[in-house]
Amino acid sequence: MKVIRNIAELRQEIGLMRQANPTREASVGLVPTMGYLHEGHASLMHAAKQQSDIVVLSIFVNPIQFGPNEDFDSYPRDEARDVETARTQGVDIVFIPTVAEMYPQPTQTTVSVSRLTNRLCGASRPGHFDGVTTVVSKLFNIVQPQRAFFGMKDAQQVAVIQQMVNDLNMPVEIVPCPIVREQDGLALSSRNVYLSAEDRQEALVLSKALRAAQEAVDTRHDTTAADIRRILRENIARSSRAVIDYAEIQAFPSLEPLADQEKVHGRDDLLIALAVKFGKTRLIDNTRLQTTEVMSHV
Amino acid sequence: MKVIRNIAELRQEIGLMRQANPTREASVGLVPTMGYLHEGHASLMHAAKQQSDIVVLSIFVNPIQFGPNEDFDSYPRDEARDVETARTQGVDIVFIPTVAEMYPQPTQTTVSVSRLTNRLCGASRPGHFDGVTTVVSKLFNIVQPQRAFFGMKDAQQVAVIQQMVNDLNMPVEIVPCPIVREQDGLALSSRNVYLSAEDRQEALVLSKALRAAQEAVDTRHDTTAADIRRILRENIARSSRAVIDYAEIQAFPSLEPLADQEKVHGRDDLLIALAVKFGKTRLIDNTRLQTTEVMSHV
CATH class of the missing domain: 3.30.1300.10 (Pantoate-beta-alanine ligase, C-terminal domain)
Known part of the structure; x- marks a missing residue:
């Protein structure tokens, strides 16, 4: 398993891995996360592994999807443990970019989905989904996966991303995966x-x-x-x-x-x-x- | 040369053409236009031909980049002549989708670039560049070209699209091409x-x-x-x-x-x-x- 922090290097490595299979183009599965991985994420990696030749896990706490009074700074992080989890799940590449790598300049470009984002979490977190759709667009363009795996815990996020993919003809299949719960019913988060x-x-x-x-x-x-x-x-x-x-x-x-x-x-x-x-x-x-x-x- | 009106068929055809070259992945050059082609467009196709193995010309008068009082309905169209021009220039595929093919539902998703779009044409054509960046995103996702060719006549458009490509890490090289003029100096349009x-x-x-x-x-x-x-x-x-x-x-x-x-x-x-x-x-x-x-x- 490779841990890569640089976009150019990631593209090169994915290209090499895809070419390594000469009989057919290897398929890439992307699991985009903000890290601090739990069994819910593990189930996404498991699904990605089953449905893809190459599994890329991204770990990026995306600043532009947090509001000014939200928990960007305090969001839990544990890179060493995350890398071990990824290894256990058979991930091929863990992509862990810095904020400067993803946003060398503040982005002037925004991908936004209307209507679906006005309600539920969108109502109390203005701008949140614009941050999500923008960073997911970037990750899709960087990794160019055939499939991307998202947890249904964030059901609205799944709906918004599927709408974006449909509207913009993005060449990726969105695979929603079931919520994983503790034995007593608490959804993992x-x-x-x-x-x-x-x-x-x-x-x-x-x-x-x-x-x-x-x-x-x-x-x-x-x-x-x-x-x-x-x-x-x-x-x-x-x-x-x-x-x-x-x-x-x-x-x-x-x-x-x-x-x-x-x-x-x-x-x-x-x-x-x-x-x-x-x-x-x-x-x-x-x-x-x-x-x-x-x-x-x- | 193939004339294709359907997104799924276009993707399939490009895939076949790329695979037809077994020694290396053939590169795709995209020339996005609104048709009614002139020598300026021909120079884009010429550049695309020189720099790509497969040239895709798209002809689509994109309704969402026209304001309510602009010339969407009266914008000049001449498909038969355009197809001949493309053939003469050695284009491999002409993609001519209908509005319903590109927008089966009104798009809920918009790609927008700020700052660069507030001035010049953006000031007198509000929403114009959002329409441009959204449809160009769609075309990039549909065709997945390695290079896309744009005329410097629309210099602000070139700047806006390059900004979008940079911000969203789109895997495409933007190739700006010089303005073509009549003998007396009038820029072709x-x-x-x-x-x-x-x-x-x-x-x-x-x-x-x-x-x-x-x-x-x-x-x-x-x-x-x-x-x-x-x-x-x-x-x-x-x-x-x-x-x-x-x-x-x-x-x-x-x-x-x-x-x-x-x-x-x-x-x-x-x-x-x-x-x-x-x-x-x-x-x-x-x-x-x-x-x-x-x-x-x-």
């Missing part, structure tokens, strides 16, 4: 390290709220979007520490919100998404609603 | 067909103004930016039909305007640029200032 032991326990209301919403749909065919929103809020309110940013149900990937009276049973395009603060730590979680066919009595 | 015989004659003030500015620099070392601006305006004013949009001198490619008192001799990074209306027809022209060393008396 690099930001979980911010949580106190107490908040870590309180944060379980997120996955419980999602499960409660799913159960409501499983047991009652006439469950409406308003019911889902109420169930989410009631469950999250069981933690006195939790401050809701949003608790929403919408179509996926369009992210069009459902009207309160809309029934959710029988639809397979719905996403329930949460953002909740515990102290200074903002956690997100979500689930695609499953609408299993319930046998009707005949 | 598809929009010249809009000109009445009288305005066609009056429009010569543009190239004359540029030459007069160049002569001033050649003969007087202390020529300032203010002198250049005055010379340009005086020369253009010789046509009573000419309405100046801008007549400017700035650094290239930064497009930073020069202060009035700045001397221009000895600098090799200067661009004089004009936009002038004759009736409804807006013409642009420009020149890179040459600062030939004048022998001093010893």
